[in-house]
Amino acid sequence: MVAPKKPGPPGLSGASELFQLLRDGRPRTRAELADTTGLARSTIGLRLDALLELGLIRPIGEGASSGGRPPSQFALDPAARVVVGADLGATHATIAVADLSGAILLTHREALAIADGPERVLTWVVDETRSLLVEAGRSSADLLAVGVGLPGPVEHDTGRPVNPPIMPGWDGFDVPGWIFDALGVPALVDNDVNIMAIGEQSRSFPEVSDLLFVKVATGIGSGIISGGLLQRGAQGSAGDIGHVRIERGKGVACDCGNFGCLEAMASGPAIARQLRAEGADVETMSDVIELVRRNDLRAIRAVRQAGRDIGEVLTTCVSLVNPSVIVLGGSVTRAGEHLLAGVREVVYQSSTPLATEHLSIVQSRTAENAAVIGACILALQYALSPQAIERMSAR
């Protein structure tokens, strides 16, 4: 069906719908836009004027002529506004300014303990936001929204942490409210693994709509993107695979109070502990990675076994959510391909052919940046939504 002559209904609210088409940054001519939207060329002209007025789009030279007058093209102006994304980890925090295309303009990373409590940590976020904006030569009026990733469960709708184990003082804290009071822009808050999933998907797999991101670091968690949407679950704790029991874990105690959790066997600290028990001189995961780099067989074996353990859980995940890509990220993945090899070994062997036929399991390509990128994308998703654009143009 090519639009059956669209008779009666006038059309859509404002310029927001047109803008959604241009969000991808690809330049388009007016004719193209009229064609895809079904609107009259004249209407397109008016809408484009409104968007140009707002500064959200800009003319991009001319297109190729096909025998007549060459068309002028328009595209999202990435530099029109900015968003800020903050990844607040247990001991370190990263903050970044991104343009409307999601490209990171500036980053800043610093030691900062989440346990210092929301006021101090968020004050740092606000201060850094202000100074990054100055550094980027932007006024605070250019800031559209802030995305925040926290190392614990978050109720995304309200932006409040829910019983976070390692974030004393944060339980139920109104993060968006606090940030709005300080910066005057909305804040979107989510679990750190979820924003990494968003970051990885937007940066490395924009065409993939079913992706599972697994973070293996001090803890183990995952973010699920299914049908193009991040899945959060009833309490926002979807993807929490760290405390699933695995076979090999029998009898091993986990910090959570249970026994045999994946996290107690395959997380960074767990791998280090196991190697220590075997007599290796390792303190942290960094030491383990160092050993692996030096081709220490014992360390390689331990990492690979951790991969198998994770694979055991991922096998069920693959059957359940049927993703087309699994991305492994987190500090432990810096130990080279060994973790990945362990995961693949188990997943490809155990899962059903239908689910694994088109499944690829890869290492995170964005590495440490996945989280901040995801935080920025989260902010952008909100700030460039039809409703938000509508509000901007209604002003």
Next chain:
Amino acid sequence: MVAPKKPGPPGLSGASELFQLLRDGRPRTRAELADTTGLARSTIGLRLDALLELGLIRPIGEGASSGGRPPSQFALDPAARVVVGADLGATHATIAVADLSGAILLTHREALAIADGPERVLTWVVDETRSLLVEAGRSSADLLAVGVGLPGPVEHDTGRPVNPPIMPGWDGFDVPGWIFDALGVPALVDNDVNIMAIGEQSRSFPEVSDLLFVKVATGIGSGIISGGLLQRGAQGSAGDIGHVRIERGKGVACDCGNFGCLEAMASGPAIARQLRAEGADVETMSDVIELVRRNDLRAIRAVRQAGRDIGEVLTTCVSLVNPSVIVLGGSVTRAGEHLLAGVREVVYQSSTPLATEHLSIVQSRTAENAAVIGACILALQYALSPQAIERMSAR
């Protein structure tokens, strides 16, 4: 925010948006509708006229007067049109006519082998549809859409089965195309477990947006509703938990060619097989259920163990999708509470507190009807979608 004076943008295309509000069947007054949509009362009047014209809604007496003229109320007219839902199992088929509220008007169940191939089975569907319509006193013009559930993986977007193991001749068959040619209405096709999940959610848990439906019968599968949406995954095989390995299954061969699958240990045939091996005189799952009803300890123990096995897998599922309800259905659940008890035992013990705090695990209340109901709901979801209403009113 209570709608900040909606200044410029005119509004929406047609009456379809108003209709979405009325889909729930609750009667509403014009004032209520104007209030929730933000449209002018006069506009509401016009829209209602259009919907009344189409026959989709009807006036429902008067509301309570609050001191002045009593308002007239309008609600969805469930009897305006009908949909048909068909649940095609391995050996039996059920078909039903439902009104727009999703209430089943007529049902018909018959022995029918899916292995007879698509032409014969779908011919039966079409013939039964026609005769049920006659029996219900409806013309075929009243039929809006058909929903179909099939016992195997289906690519929902195209309605074609994908490598179904027990459906010879169906691979890649264009089910919606065939039905459209015969009946002139669109058909929506999905996996049987998925439609059971939809049916259960719509009938028993309309307020729950994160629900996991687990069918335990000849096979074991699940349907995931997350964020109110059915999750289908990259290839449409999401929820396929039958071939996840469980601990107890070590060494037990499964039909799928692998070892230790959940289905090989906890499905109906598997339970019967295990009891036979212990010397019990059981042939089918029905025999097992009979034994359980007579309080045979061995049978009860077997069923409960199956519950534990399923629970082992569901523990991971709970961590992954964080549902607020798990519903158990399928023939094996007719063995009373024992299966449920086994599932609960394991899930509540192993999962993280955050995920289980608000989790209830219950037995299917719609029993055998979940599937046909789901098929009807699937058809309704399509037939009452804004686009479909738009098309109806554009005619």
Next chain:
DNA sequence: CGACTTGTGTCGAATATCAAACAAAAGTCG
């Protein structure tokens, strides 16, 4: 029983979109 309150239908005004006509730009061809 009358004043008041609340809901319903109609009408003109404002707005927005459409379609088509019109003007402009740039390349092609003789």
Next chain:
DNA sequence: CGACTTTTGTTTGATATTCGACACAAGTCG
């Protein structure tokens, strides 16, 4: 080098839709 072609960009009147206000209807309350 100029006329033609092709496509783009803009303007204009027609159409449709929504809004707000007003008049009327149908109850309640004193």
